[in-house]
Amino acid sequence: MRMYDIIKKKRDGGELTPKEIHFFVDGYVKGEIPDYQASAFLMAVYYKGMTINETRELTFAVRDSGVTLDFSGIDGIRVDKHSTGGVGDKTSLVVAPIVASLGVKVAKMSGRGLGHTGGTIDKLESIPGFKTDLSEEEFISIVNDLGVAIVGQSHELAPADKKLYALRDVTATVDCLPLIVSSIMGKKLAADDDCIVLDVKTGSGAFAKTVEESVRLAEVMVDIGKSAGKKMLALITDMDRPLGANIGNSLEVIEAIETLKGNGPADFTEVCVILATNMLYLAGKGSMTECEDMVKKAIADGIALETLAKMVKAQHGDDSVIYNPDLFEKAKFSREVKAEKSGYIVRVDTEGYGIASLMLGAGRNTKEEEIDYSAGITLVKKTGDKVEKGEVIAVMYTNDEARFDGAVARFNNSTTIKDEKPQERPLVFARVE
Ligand code: URA
Numbered sequence: 001m002r003m004y005d006i007i008k009k010k011r012d013g014g015e016l017t018p019k020e021i022h023f024f025v026d027g028y029v030k031g032e033i034p035d036y037q038a039s040a041f042l043m044a045v046y047y048k049g050m051t052i053n054e055t056r057e058l059t060f061a062v063r064d065s066g067v068t069l070d071f072s073g074i075d076g077i078r079v080d081k082h083s084t085g086g087v088g089d090k091t092s093l094v095v096a097p098i099v100a101s102l103g104v105k106v107a108k109m110s111g112r113g114l115g116h117t118g119g120t121i122d123k124l125e126s127i128p129g130f131k132t133d134l135s136e137e138e139f140i141s142i143v144n145d146l147g148v149a150i151v152g153q154s155h156e157l158a159p160a161d162k163k164l165y166a167l168r169d170v171t172a173t174v175d176c177l178p179l180i181v182s183s184i185m186g187k188k189l190a191a192d193d194d195c196i197v198l199d200v201k202t203g204s205g206a207f208a209k210t211v212e213e214s215v216r217l218a219e220v221m222v223d224i225g226k227s228a229g230k231k232m233l234a235l236i237t238d239m240d241r242p243l244g245a246n247i248g249n250s251l252e253v254i255e256a257i258e259t260l261k262g263n264g265p266a267d268f269t270e271v272c273v274i275l276a277t278n279m280l281y282l283a284g285k286g287s288m289t290e291c292e293d294m295v296k297k298a299i300a301d302g303i304a305l306e307t308l309a310k311m312v313k314a315q316h317g318d319d320s321v322i323y324n325p326d327l328f329e330k331a332k333f334s335r336e337v338k339a340e341k342s343g344y345i346v347r348v349d350t351e352g353y354g355i356a357s358l359m360l361g362a363g364r365n366t367k368e369e370e371i372d373y374s375a376g377i378t379l380v381k382k383t384g385d386k387v388e389k390g391e392v393i394a395v396m397y398t399n400d401e402a403r404f405d406g407a408v409a410r411f412n413n414s415t416t417i418k419d420e421k422p423q424e425r426p427l428v429f430a431r432v433e
Contacts, residue, residue, distance in 0.1 A: 003027065003037045010044040018057045025061035029160045035167060042164070042173040050178035056224050058178060062186025063228075065160035071107055071192035073140045077283045078105045081275055082188060083199040084180065084207060084217070085117035087354035088242035090268075091199065092120045092150065093256035095276040097307040098298045100147030104283040107143045108150040109157070109191055113363045114165070115174065116205070116354030118252065121152045122363075126250040126328070126373035130317030142314045149311060158187045175207045177217055185224050195231040195282040198222070199275055202429060203240025205350025211236060211429050218432040233282050234432040237271055238425055241383040242353055244268035248362040248376010248397065254325040260305040270427055273299075278431075331374040331397035335404045337411055339387040345415060346422040348383055352414025359407040360398040372399050377411070384422055 006020045024041060027033040050058065071078055079099060083089055096106045110120035121132050132152040134142070142149040155162070161183050168174045168183075188196055198221055201207075202214035218234035225232035244265045246255045258264050259272060273295050280291035298304040309322040321327045357363065361372030374397060381393040393415070396407055 003033050003041070007037060007040050007044055010041065010048055013048050015051050016054050016057075021054060021057045022061045025058070025065055025160050028163060029065050038164070038167055039171045042168060042171055042176075042179065045178060046173045046176045052220060052223065055178040055181050055220060056227060058182040059185045059189065059224050060228075062158050062160045062164075062182050063189040065186075066158050066190065067154075067156040068190045069136075069157070069192045071140070074105050074107055074143050076103070076105050077195065078107055078193045079195040079197065079279045079283045080106065080108060080188065080191065080193040081197045081199060081279055082184060084184065084201050085114055086201040086239040086243060087117060087205040087350050087357070088244050088247045088252065088268075089118065089199075089201070089239070090120075090123060090244065090252040090256045091272050091275055093123060093253060093308070094259050094264075094272040094304075095279060096148050096150060097260065097311060098272070098276040098295055098304040099279045099283075100311075101298050101303045101307040102280060102285065102294050103147070104280060104285065105143055106148040107139065107191070107193070108148070109153050109187070110150055111153060113358075115169065116351045116358065116363075118247070118249070118354070118357075118363065120150060122371055123249045123252050124150060124315075124317075125371075126253055127312055127317040127321055130312060131315050134315065142311070146307060146310050146314060148307060149315065153187065158190045161186050177208075177213070177220065180207060180217060181220050181224065185221050188225065189228050189230070193230065195279070196225055196233075197275060197279045197282060198232070198234035200234050200236050201239035202236050203238055203350060204348070205242065205354060206239040215430055215432065218430075222432050231282050232433075233278055235274065235278060236429040236432070238427050238429070239350055240425055241348055242350055242379065243271060245379045245382070246376060247353060247357040247379070248360070249371065249373045250328045251374075251376040251378060251397070254328060257305070257308070257322055257325050260299060260308060261302070262299050267427055274428055329374050331372070332399045333397070333401045333404070335396045335408065336392045337394040337396060337408055339381070339389055339391045339393050339417060340412060341417050342387065342389045343417040343419050344421045345381055345383050345385050345387060345393070346418045346420070347416040349414035352410055353377065356396075356407040356410040356414065359410060360396055360403050361400060375399065375403075384424060386421075387417060
């Protein structure tokens with residue numbers, strides 16, 4: 001078999017056989033297929049797409065490219081939640097402790113920021129001392145004791161995705177359905193959960209920009225997960241505006257803590273309640289209404305917040321910041337962003353807001369770059385809000401003052417203010433079972 005023939009077949013719109021797909025993935029992981037051939041293959045997939053059979057086979061090849069985990073040492077039902085990536089999306093920090101506090105195990109493996117989107121692992125590492133690289137024994141023992149632990153992905157898990165993602169990132173082939181599916185589901189299937197709830201984002205800050213694309217993405221992921229024996233469910237949630245009021249690592253952890261205290265922004269709280277409800281429902285804890293009541297009670301009683309604090313302590317973090325978020329280190333500099341005209345904020349380019357936050361230091365431009373954990377943006381006004389010219393619409397934070405001008409320009413270019421009030425968008429567009 002030759003990689004040249006596989007690229008040509010896909011370029012001409014042919015359907016690849018399982019053998020051809022495994023030949024590509026295995027050869028690429030071993031370093032036998034060079035980046036230039038892999039890039040040509042990815043671009044051919046980008047333009048010609050893949051059938052469901054090819055997408056499933058690519059997902060299985062990614063899963064089988066490294067170790068698969070064994071969570072049989074964890075007692076009880078294990079449920080995971082995975083977001084396709086967004087801006088201000090700190091839902092895992094809220095839903096994981098809620099669900100764990102209600103008796104369902106969450107052995108969560110999360111990622112770092114990708115492109116303009118933030119990552120749970122970077123957010124957690126803004127908590128002083130917090131360790132995201134536990135041994136398998138310690139991870140399983142914390143999940144058994146507290147119901148939840150969140151760690152980064154080990155290097156041995158789905159190495160094909162690691163290599164392919166880095167290549168997609170620099171060859172403009174990220175936003176491609178079969179490649180997103182195989183990347184996310186290849187990793188999810190290599191872990192050992194019983195149930196998976198997918199939070200498929202849609203809109204200007206998501207990799208799938210339209211609701212139709214997002215529903216299709218959800219359907220394919222649910223289908224593939226089920227064919228691998230998992231209980232699956234997906235929600236299509238809005239990412240045409242950032243979720244909540246904060247973008248940036250410690251700012252988002254603080255917002256998650258406030259939400260677990262019952263003081264979170266309405267949009268973010270609603271999405272967290274819906275996701276946690278669906279996780280419990282999928283794990284068989286009751287009807288949707290019963291599960292929703294349990295979730296709201298776990299927030300009101302403070303047991304979900306307590307579970308987060310215990311998890312932070314068990315993962316070597318300073319749990320005093322959970323009870324007193326003022327202890328988080330503050331950025332040295334802040335700058336207000338003012339409305340350039342009067343009217344309603346009718347539209348924001350959420351990806352642009354994510355990039356503005358990265359420009360302040362909240363993300364990396366290169367793999368090696370250090371994150372400024374206190375950098376980011378607090379949104380004072382959001383889509384649909386009325387503003388007066390000169391009114392503060394956001395506050396930016398950074399430890400490097402020189403970063404402000406570029407970030408403010410990017411932010412303003414991503415904000416559209418007009419006279420007419422925009423139509424409200426739903427927070428959840430669809431549920432795919
Ligand atoms: N998240 C992933 O892990 N992979 C993708 O391709 C997109 C989002």
